[in-house]
Amino acid sequence: MLEQLKEDVCRANQEIERSELVVLTWGNVSGFDPKQKLMVIKPSGMDCKQMEPEFMIVVDLRGSVVEGDFRPSSDTPTHIELYKAWDDVMSIVHTHSDYATMFAQAQRSIPCLGTTHADFFKGSVAVTRSLSREEVKEGYEKNTGKVIAETFQKRDHLSVPAVLVSGHGPFTWGKTTDEAVKASIALEKIAKMAYGTLVLSPEAPNLPDHVFKKHFMRKHGPKAYYGQGGEGKND
Amino acid sequence: MLEQLKEDVCRANQEIERSELVVLTWGNVSGFDPKQKLMVIKPSGMDCKQMEPEFMIVVDLRGSVVEGDFRPSSDTPTHIELYKAWDDVMSIVHTHSDYATMFAQAQRSIPCLGTTHADFFKGSVAVTRSLSREEVKEGYEKNTGKVIAETFQKRDHLSVPAVLVSGHGPFTWGKTTDEAVKASIALEKIAKMAYGTLVLSPEAPNLPDHVFKKHFMRKHGPKAYYGQGGEGKND
């Protein structure tokens, strides 16, 4: 079942390793099928390099394994919470990429310091609040998903398809596995650039609002003219 | 038409990706044919890795597509302004390379701190002023070109074939695609070195003027003796 999605999710798990966002087993990608309300995710504790489509696990929204020979990623409840919260997201990526994780550990959001950032993320990439002792005890991974959703209560999660979980690392998402992986690659790059910018100029100003909006809208707005798609598309 | 130039521009787009100056679609190279007054440029939103000569777009100096199956790079008007401003430039490269972009975002020019810099750039690599709200609205990409040209009103653009667009990233240029690509590679390296130098010694002095001139002139002056070319040539 869901053979195409398994292939996409498998390839995405390999891609985050090839893009040097992941070493060892420190990352996972899932994909969601909205018709069957089933999620495909990487097995737990397995190297991204070794992925094969048939290793992928199919899980329902209660977290029960529907198909697959392995235990699903231990972060499965986090992914589930996000698919439940956002019905327009079809893929989620989690990594511990170097610079994004530095910001997560420093508990600093990534400010929008340039057009590279503005091309992908409409405003700063936020850090979540820390989970309370009770939340960790009650359901660590599930509540990690809930605190991410909470961070976006007043923000559009598709305009800023990335978050830093406090003291942990980044999650990104998109309408396809490809979009979600690209958001992870972009996030790591803009995190590295922001890091260096803040070292050079600790008080570096945010990108002026009129430039910021221009960049975001030329790629993502209704009259987008970046890329080869029709208006409003960007591929 | 312009088959040789298409090949050169295609290879240059691949080269900036191989040299790790570009990830995803974050860069573009163009070449100019001075006889026909036509520019060849990369399609918009396409991975540099996937380039083929026949994908290149031919554009005239008003920005109209003369040949090609794709939409040209969204930065096309910036390239056009620079070819109009400088009739001795035949290729332009734009990237979001890490360290050059950090300086652009920090709105700091790259000072000439050593001979590596002096071998390529006669003096600091400047940051442009920010575009006004009106300039962004009236024509963002075109005015980006104009503000670059403005930055060189009192400087020789062939002695310093690079600029940092404020809050955005670097552009470089040259008399050939090869020269323009090398300027991008050199710029990223000297930006990284300047970054580290300023971390080690925030008040690091500029290279003494007599050493600076010596290095620049031994490679680019009328009696240049670096490389295998005749006097004044450097290849």
Place this chain on the structure above:
Amino acid sequence: MLEQLKEDVCRANQEIERSELVVLTWGNVSGFDPKQKLMVIKPSGMDCKQMEPEFMIVVDLRGSVVEGDFRPSSDTPTHIELYKAWDDVMSIVHTHSDYATMFAQAQRSIPCLGTTHADFFKGSVAVTRSLSREEVKEGYEKNTGKVIAETFQKRDHLSVPAVLVSGHGPFTWGKTTDEAVKASIALEKIAKMAYGTLVLSPEAPNLPDHVFKKHFMRKHGPKAYYGQGGEGKND
């Protein structure tokens, strides 16, 4: 003799080079056979890239060569002291990996700033005290082993399978060569992340205790549910 162990140790020596933890000859891996009380270790001053299983040296716990054509690693007495101190350790890795060595040279322990750290190391990775003049004279490499063991007098060496030797570099260990190598890879990554975190926020807080314990225990505790092993296993 010990052919399987020689292969494992050889492959581990190659792996630390491939993982960019080692250049030139700056690293060594050993494995221990608890039945015969013999250690297999890399020859001294040899590139990790050039390793072959038959180059490995077999050494007893007094440091005498039992089999092999080369002189064993000059760090052999350090490895021996650790196998003597800890009878549950079967492999030791020593590298001069960049960021772990920076902390060793700065004589700073690596604080637990995030879940990436907590997944591998239960608490900060300590720096040893410096060896005295007498200890260096009496037996530099042997006393390096003793000072590592001393550092763990009040800590569990399997919960934090890594140490920074003051002014020198990291050692890691495990129950298999594979575990010991993974600890070196993880150590270098968490050192890099801690470095950047401290640059961004010099007063960055340690990971809250309740998150820290959760992460460590979900992977290493009696009810571990990370990975594909049974309870308490993690592979």
Place this chain on the structure above:
Amino acid sequence: MLEQLKEDVCRANQEIERSELVVLTWGNVSGFDPKQKLMVIKPSGMDCKQMEPEFMIVVDLRGSVVEGDFRPSSDTPTHIELYKAWDDVMSIVHTHSDYATMFAQAQRSIPCLGTTHADFFKGSVAVTRSLSREEVKEGYEKNTGKVIAETFQKRDHLSVPAVLVSGHGPFTWGKTTDEAVKASIALEKIAKMAYGTLVLSPEAPNLPDHVFKKHFMRKHGPKAYYGQGGEGKND
């Protein structure tokens, strides 16, 4: 003539490119034949990647080309001065490697902060003084060699086979091309480690003298026991 030396010098020029110490044409290696008092060096302005043994240039100690189809490296007079000053040096390497160049530009010597440094360099790696206006005018490259030799008037150039030319970059040397290249690789690594150490602890102490001497002597002293050579040898 000197076919073996040409091969060694060619391979060494390739090796500094492969080891990521050099981009474009920013480096050169020479070798010296003490019987014929002739030097073999890379051609000027040529990519290290493209080297072939037959491209190498043979130059005498007055700087005249004895054999070869290309112009020798523009740094030839620097190499010559060093062979004239030091009759036990048979190979010289010049690069603009990132971190060593940062220290050269910051005009800071690289302090001995750890055993990685002590294994290769007996004490700090010095920065030369700047050349005067007259010295640059009279003979820039020759006087660069003289100021390096001057820096070692009271130090042993074989115990510290590296120097940072102020505002320029590193030179290293050795009794063979292989030794000189390894000194460049080691220099870049210890420069990177020193950089990070000083960021973490601006007042980081030098390696204690008794550890420092131990490390240097176990590898280079008359009773050296590192590596596979006889006493006092290290290979």
